[in-house]
Amino acid sequence: MRKKSNIACLLPAQWRKACLACMVSAFMLVSGCSNIECPLDNIVVMTCGLYSAESHEPLKLQATLNVKPAGRDTVLLNQASDIKDFLLPLRQAAPADTFLLHFSDNAGRMGTDTLFVEHVNTPHYESIECPATVFHTLTQVRWNRQTSSQFPLTIDSVALVRTAVNYDDIENIRIYLRTVAP
Amino acid sequence: MMPLWAQTPSDSTRETKPRIRGVQYASPEDEAARLKQHADPLFAGVSVSGDVCGAVMAAFCSYGQYEGAVRVNLKNRYFPIAEVGLGRSNHTDDESDNHFRVSAPYFRVGCDYNVAKDKFSGNRIFVGLRYGFTSFKYDMSGPPIHDAIWGTEVPFHFTGISGNAHWGELVVGLEAKVWKFFHLGWTARYRLRLSEKQAPMGRAWYLPGFGKNDNSAFGGTFNIIFDI
Numbered sequence: 001m002r003k004k005s006n007i008a009c010l011l012p013a014q015w016r017k018a019c020l021a022c023m024v025s026a027f028m029l030v031s032g033c034s035n036i037e038c039p040l041d042n043i044v045v046m047t048c049g050l051y052s053a054e055s056h057e058p059l060k061l062q063a064t065l066n067v068k069p070a071g072r073d074t075v076l077l078n079q080a081s082d083i084k085d086f087l088l089p090l091r092q093a094a095p096a097d098t099f100l101l102h103f104s105d106n107a108g109r110m111g112t113d114t115l116f117v118e119h120v121n122t123p124h125y126e127s128i129e130c131p132a133t134v135f136h137t138l139t140q141v142r143w144n145r146q147t148s149s150q151f152p153l154t155i156d157s158v159a160l161v162r163t164a165v166n167y168d169d170i171e172n173i174r175i176y177l178r179t180v181a182p
Numbered sequence: 183m184m185p186l187w188a189q190t191p192s193d194s195t196r197e198t199k200p201r202i203r204g205v206q207y208a209s210p211e212d213e214a215a216r217l218k219q220h221a222d223p224l225f226a227g228v229s230v231s232g233d234v235c236g237a238v239m240a241a242f243c244s245y246g247q248y249e250g251a252v253r254v255n256l257k258n259r260y261f262p263i264a265e266v267g268l269g270r271s272n273h274t275d276d277e278s279d280n281h282f283r284v285s286a287p288y289f290r291v292g293c294d295y296n297v298a299k300d301k302f303s304g305n306r307i308f309v310g311l312r313y314g315f316t317s318f319k320y321d322m323s324g325p326p327i328h329d330a331i332w333g334t335e336v337p338f339h340f341t342g343i344s345g346n347a348h349w350g351e352l353v354v355g356l357e358a359k360v361w362k363f364f365h366l367g368w369t370a371r372y373r374l375r376l377s378e379k380q381a382p383m384g385r386a387w388y389l390p391g392f393g394k395n396d397n398s399a400f401g402g403t404f405n406i407i408f409d410i
Binding site for chain 2: 069074076089093094121124125126127129130
């Protein structure tokens with residue numbers, strides 16, 4: 001009878017099983033796979049839709065719109081026209097934002113409306129592999145029209161339709177515009 | 183004639199003996215001892231075990247657990263089991279520099295079924311189910327969040343975030359009797375998260391007793407088992 005030369009045969013059957021168990025455990029220990037699941041769209045911005053105050057239908061803005069934060073010379077929306085909605089970033093370290101909406105047209109008419117947005121900020125991470133960011137929960141939206149405005153279009157009202165401002169590009173507020181006498 | 187004899191079936195040259203079926207014992211005493219050994223009581227013992235694999239992971243990896251279990255042997259087929267452990271994680275991600283830390287207990291209850299043909303051999307093949315639960319508090323921190331527009335920074339440092347999780351496990355395992363009351367064995371586990379309490383800032387990276395937090399997870403144990 002041919003004798004096996006396998007070294008495993010030198011061990012008792014029970015110890016062979018124990019060794020097998022150790023090897024399987026070691027395999028399970030080292031065989032892990034990982035994947036990073038950071039969102040591709042990782043910009044947190046408030047989505048503002050433009051609507052007609054008369055028909056309550058989405059409105060395509062024919063004029064030019066610039067948006068700046070009050071107290072800072074930073075342009076958040078630059079020379080936008082033919083738009084139905086736009087995106088605004090909110091302050092991550094403060095509970096309120098004031099946006100100046102500058103309307104203008106080719107005739108040289110200009111007008112400025114102000115949008116006040118109050119929000120609660122919550123730091124958020126999607127995964128430990130992803131950089132943290134700040135999500136917002138909108139609590140209140142107000143607006144007013146500056147007396148010096150000459151533009152025949154102004155904010156009629158603002159509706160808060162989705163309070164959560166996060167990675168989802170879903171409409172947060174609806175800005176209803178109405179025509180006024182210059 | 184010799185080559186012809188060589189072709190003759192060897193059995194034809196042997197004296198045919200009556201074939202005996204079943205296990206034969208040298209004496210009635212041996213048979214009685216064997217029957218006593220194979221008595222099939224409902225309660226056949228209790229064993230305690232510890233997981234070496236999880237302890238090694240807890241000591242040398244970014245997460246792991248110290249786990250012990252108490253198991254009841256019913257008829258050498260059914261093994262109700264309770265597992266208790268301390269899940270630990272202290273992990274910093276290389277890419278984001280975010281840091282996660284938790285140390286919390288977890289509990290599992292369930293039952294294994296020995297599918298081995300010879301249930302008295304001491305070597306067992308298990309399939310089983312578990313229900314697991316953990317309640318924990320974790321710390322999460324990382325680099326401050328920079329607001330590019332306003333030039334401000336929001337600190338990202340949270341401690342004592344509370345969470346909990348429930349999950350189910352499908353268990354497959356082997357166990358070998360090494361010496362009298364001493365056994366070694368391993369289990370492979372597929373875990374399915376049933377529910378989780380998630381904090382607003384984000385979910386825990388690691389769930390004690392479950393593993394890396396996901397809808398499902400694979401895991402395993404290497405157990406040292408003592409019959410008591």
